Amino acid sequence: MTTSVTLQTVKKRYGALDVIHGIDLQIDPGEFVVFVGPSGCGKSTLLRMIAGLEEISGGALLIDGERMNEVPPARRGIAMVFQSYALYPHMTVYKNLAFGLETAGMKKAEIDPLVRRAARILHIEPLLNRKPKALSGGQRQRVAIGRAIVREPRIFLFDEPLSNLDAELRVKMRVEITTLHRDLGNTMIYVTHDQVEAMTMADKIVVLNGGHIEQVGTPLDLYNTPVNQFVTGFIGSPKVNFLAARVESHDSGRPLLRTGDQVVRLPRQIDLATGTDVTLGVRPEHLEHREDGGILLSHATITLIENLGGETVVYARLPDGQPLTMALDGQQKVVIGQEIPVSVDSRFLHVFDGAGLAI
Amino acid sequence: MALPKLPAAPETSGAVTGGRKGWLARAWAANGAGYMFLLPWLIGFFALTAGPSLVSAYLSFTDFDLLRAPNWVGADNYERIFTADAKFMASMRVTLFFVIFSVPLKLAFALAVAVALNRGLRGLPLYRAIFYLPSLLGTSVAIAVLWRQLFARDGLVNSFLANFGIEGPSWISHPDYSLWTLIILSVWQFGSPMIIFLAGLRQIPADMYEAASLDGASKSRQFRKITLPLLTPVIFFNAVVQTIEAFKAFTPSFIISGGTGGPINSTLFYTLYLYQEAFRHLRMGYASALAWVLVVIIAVFTAASFLSARYWVHYDD
Numbered sequence: 279m280t281t282s283v284t285l286q287t288v289k290k291r292y293g294a295l296d297v298i299h300g301i302d303l304q305i306d307p308g309e310f311v312v313f314v315g316p317s318g319c320g321k322s323t324l325l326r327m328i329a330g331l332e333e334i335s336g337g338a339l340l341i342d343g344e345r346m347n348e349v350p351p352a353r354r355g356i357a358m359v360f361q362s363y364a365l366y367p368h369m370t371v372y373k374n375l376a377f378g379l380e381t382a383g384m385k386k387a388e389i390d391p392l393v394r395r396a397a398r399i400l401h402i403e404p405l406l407n408r409k410p411k412a413l414s415g416g417q418r419q420r421v422a423i424g425r426a427i428v429r430e431p432r433i434f435l436f437d438e439p440l441s442n443l444d445a446e447l448r449v450k451m452r453v454e455i456t457t458l459h460r461d462l463g464n465t466m467i468y469v470t471h472d473q474v475e476a477m478t479m480a481d482k483i484v485v486l487n488g489g490h491i492e493q494v495g496t497p498l499d500l501y502n503t504p505v506n507q508f509v510t511g512f513i514g515s516p517k518v519n520f521l522a523a524r525v526e527s528h529d530s531g532r533p534l535l536r537t538g539d540q541v542v543r544l545p546r547q548i549d550l551a552t553g554t555d556v557t558l559g560v561r562p563e564h565l566e567h568r569e570d571g572g573i574l575l576s577h578a579t580i581t582l583i584e585n586l587g588g589e590t591v592v593y594a595r596l597p598d599g600q601p602l603t604m605a606l607d608g609q610q611k612v613v614i615g616q617e618i619p620v621s622v623d624s625r626f627l628h629v630f631d632g633a634g635l636a637i
Numbered sequence: 638m639a640l641p642k643l644p645a646a647p648e649t650s651g652a653v654t655g656g657r658k659g660w661l662a663r664a665w666a667a668n669g670a671g672y673m674f675l676l677p678w679l680i681g682f683f684a685l686t687a688g689p690s691l692v693s694a695y696l697s698f699t700d701f702d703l704l705r706a707p708n709w710v711g712a713d714n715y716e717r718i719f720t721a722d723a724k725f726m727a728s729m730r731v732t733l734f735f736v737i738f739s740v741p742l743k744l745a746f747a748l749a750v751a752v753a754l755n756r757g758l759r760g761l762p763l764y765r766a767i768f769y770l771p772s773l774l775g776t777s778v779a780i781a782v783l784w785r786q787l788f789a790r791d792g793l794v795n796s797f798l799a800n801f802g803i804e805g806p807s808w809i810s811h812p813d814y815s816l817w818t819l820i821i822l823s824v825w826q827f828g829s830p831m832i833i834f835l836a837g838l839r840q841i842p843a844d845m846y847e848a849a850s851l852d853g854a855s856k857s858r859q860f861r862k863i864t865l866p867l868l869t870p871v872i873f874f875n876a877v878v879q880t881i882e883a884f885k886a887f888t889p890s891f892i893i894s895g896g897t898g899g900p901i902n903s904t905l906f907y908t909l910y911l912y913q914e915a916f917r918h919l920r921m922g923y924a925s926a927l928a929w930v931l932v933v934i935i936a937v938f939t940a941a942s943f944l945s946a947r948y949w950v951h952y953d954d
Contacts, residue, residue: 331847352853364844368866368951377862378852411953429852 280307281342281355281432281465283328289336290323290489297323299489300337305467305482310459313469314476314512315486321469322437324486328467329358329435341432357426358435361442363418365410371397371421372406378429396428399458416447423458436468440475452478473513477501485509507634510559516591516603518628519565521558521575525550538576538596538620545573545624548637556637559628562591562605567612571621578602580616585609594618697925707922714926725927727902728910731816735906736883739823744875747827751834752864765832772828780822781892785809788818809893812903819889819904830875837871838864869950877942884935887912907931 283305290298298320305311313321326332328339330351339346346354357378365374375396379389397403400420410418419439426434436455440448456479459466470476476483477497485492485500485508493500493509504510510518523537531547537558550556560575578594590610594602602620612618629637665672697714699707718725754764774780787793790807798805808814841864849859865872887908890898898905898913911931915924 329847329851331850351847351851356851358848358851360844360848362842362844364842364848366845366848366863366866367953368869377849377854381849381853381858425848 280463282307282340283433283465283467284340284343285324285328285337286340287337288324288327288334288339290320290327290332291335297489298327298335301489301491303484303491303494305465308463308465310456310466310468310479310481311484312476312480312482313467313484313486314471314473315492316512317471318488319486320489321471321486325358325435325437325467325469328433329356330354331358355432356435357429357431357433358437359419359422359426359439361438363410363422363439363442365418365421365425367410370407370409371402371413371424374410374421375406375424375428378425392428392430396424399427399461400424400454415443416451419443419451420454423455427458427462432464434464434466436466438469438471440470441472448475455479474515477513483513485512503636504559504628505636507557507559507630507636510628510630510636514561514563516562516605519558519560519562519602520630521560521596521600521602523556523558525552525554525556527552538578538598538600540574540576542573542575544629545627548629550637555632557630557634559630560622561626562603564622564626565602565604565606566621567592567604567606567610567618568621569619572623573627574619574621576602576620577617578620580612580614580618583610583612583614592618594620596620693925693928696922697929699922700920701922701925702919703921704919710922714923715930717923718926718930724902724905724910728898728905728907731898731903731905732884732886732907734816735820735823735886736880739820740876740879740883742820743824743827743879744830744872746824747829747831747875748834748868748872750827751831751838752860754831754835755838765835768831769828772826778888778892781889784818784822784889785893810900812901815894815900815903819886819893822889823883823886830879833871833875834868837868841867866951867953870952873942873946873950877939880938880942881935884931884938 283303285301285303287300287302288298289296289300301324313324315321323332327334330346330349334347341354366377369377372393375393376389379392393406394403397406400423402417402420402424405413405417405421410421413421419442422439439455440451443451452475455466455468459479468475468479480497482494483497483500484494487508493505495503497513500509500513504513507520511520521537523535523542525533526536526541527534529543533544533548533550535542535544535556535558542558558575565575566572576596578596580592580594582593584591584593588608590606590608590612592604592606592610592612594604596602604620631637696707698709698711700710700713701707750768754761754768758764771780785792788808789795790805790810792808794808795805806814808818845863845867846859849863854862885908886906890904890906890909891912894900894904894909896909896913898909907927908931911924911927914920914927
């Protein structure tokens with residue numbers, strides 16, 4: 279069963295304060311959509327509006343084409359997994375899973391197979407008689423997901439469900455949720471501030487900032503062709519380098535930019551007047567420490583090295599003082615204080631105007 | 638390699654380092670300031686609580702009457718209480734009736750008000766203070782006197798009922814109703830448990846209710862299945878405290894019945910009977926025995942409450 283979700287100029291207002299400023303979004307049946315953005319960007323509010331836990335101040339929410347603004351949460355065919363899990367502490371795992379079905383008036387004989395099926399999917403059968411306080415974080419998370427599964431909803435909503443787990447468990451649960459989506463095929467909307475979760479789980483990422491959508495696209499769309507500096511900065515780890523540059527002159531219509539100790543010839547024709555300040559965006563993993571790795575950006579002095587085994591993260595400083603991070607393949611023979619050339623393949627060079635928009 | 642020479646340790650006197658005096662001196666040196674801070678409480682505890690308790694325990698085995706030196710009578714006082722004192726049984730019946738009805742009613746009323754106040758009302762602190770006021774005034778003599786005026790034959794309650802053509806009795810003088818006026822007075826003093834319920838309600842995470850509403854639970858089902866179970870630790874606390882308070886209730890009965898526990902012993906609280914024995918009949922030894930019986934009864938109730946708690950009180954962790 280797959281379901282579409284449509285947001286038409288959806289707004290949220292608390293008194294005089296606008297927090298969601300008219301969002302238009304189409305979520306196709308069976309998609310795994312991730313809302314990502316910094317704290318306070320409105321991603322959880324938007325999710326709660328879809329769930330029916332927050333009123334919609336303006337615009338329309340359609341589920342399978344049907345307007346849902348005034349429909350109570352329980353009748354939207356939605357199940358939600360909360361950040362805190364929201365398990366009922368006085369009930370056993372079995373009772374937690376069965377609560378929604380009991381509320382719907384189902385008989386015990388009907389409830390039991392559904393609960394056991396959900397428990398089987400999530401490997402929590404041995405935990406059914408335990409109370410939440412006797413479960414680990416990961417087990418609680420599974421129960422919370424089980425409570426969603428058991429109701430056989432049209433849409434699953436996840437509100438930062440992994441943020442209370444340790445790093446190792448987070449990776450494990452990430453895989454499990456992705457697998458669950460593949461197995462069930464339901465439409466899922468997932469909120470996180472962790473761009474790695476967004477990149478690894480999503481069919482489609484919605485980047486939110488200040489109650490606006492900055493960009494919607496597949497993870498690789500956002501990585502390769504971000505529309506602005508905010509999206510570029512939000513996607514990717516280690517974080518993208520932004521280097522201040524100025525148009526010094528032109529060569530055959532192509533601007534020549536000064537950054538660090540080099541003049542960089544942009545690989546494409548861009549209409550920029552001499553003296554214009556721009557920002558170059560270069561991802562750490564696209565930088566190379568050799569003269570002939572594409573465009574020579576600058577020389578840099580190494581200030582810190584992190585050897586991760588399969589990768590070496592080098593922190594450096596350009597002659598004009600700008601910081602730079604490089605993620606180099608393998609184990610590199612570099613030392614702190616060493617001056618190295620920094621180059622980048624021109625395909626991976628992003629240029630932003632003064633307003634932060636990609637040029 | 639030669640070790641560097643350490644400075645010599647300061648010499649200590651034999652009085653400090655050896656024996657009992659040394660131990661006391663060290664304890665005083667280490668914690669003297671703490672004991673000084675504790676001193677006012679320690680004096681109060683030993684002079685006003687522990688001391689009198691031990692003395693009353695002793696007196697309960699005597700025939701002390703304030704006028705003559707106490708004579709040891711063994712368990713005679715206790716034997717009389719349980720075998721030959723009809724008034725003991727009457728006062729116990731009244732007290733148990735009062736406890737059984739006033740505590741649940743007061744808790745239910747307090748919870749209802751707390752739930753109402755927990756709905757994000759504007760001016761909540763003001764309402765909280767207003768509802769708490771009766772608890773501050775409730776056990777005072779003035780309020781007990783006011784209660785007499787309310788429930789007397791020509792009191793406000795009957796004046797109100799007269800509007801509907803109902804001629805009410807003198808509620809405080811009628812043996813069938815007098816105890817109920819005291820129960821109502823007790824329920825009216827709901828402020829203290831209400832404040833605690835309110836604090837408990839605010840501890841219940843909002844996402845529990847959100848999860849329940851997504852599950853389709855109505856407000857009443859949410860109250861029964863989430864609020865009440867998660868509030869059981871607070872309900873338990875309030876129940877124990879209020880039960881103990883109810884067993885110890887004295888002032889309302891004393892003022893409203895004029896110290897008699899009438900009409901026909903219908904408001905004869907246990908503590909009032911104890912008071913009569915001690916200060917009207919000067920049977921201090923017997924009153925002490927009554928006091929210790931009350932202590933044991935309260936202890937048994939409390940212990941039973943704690944034993945039962947494991948079956949109905951839900952602690953998160």
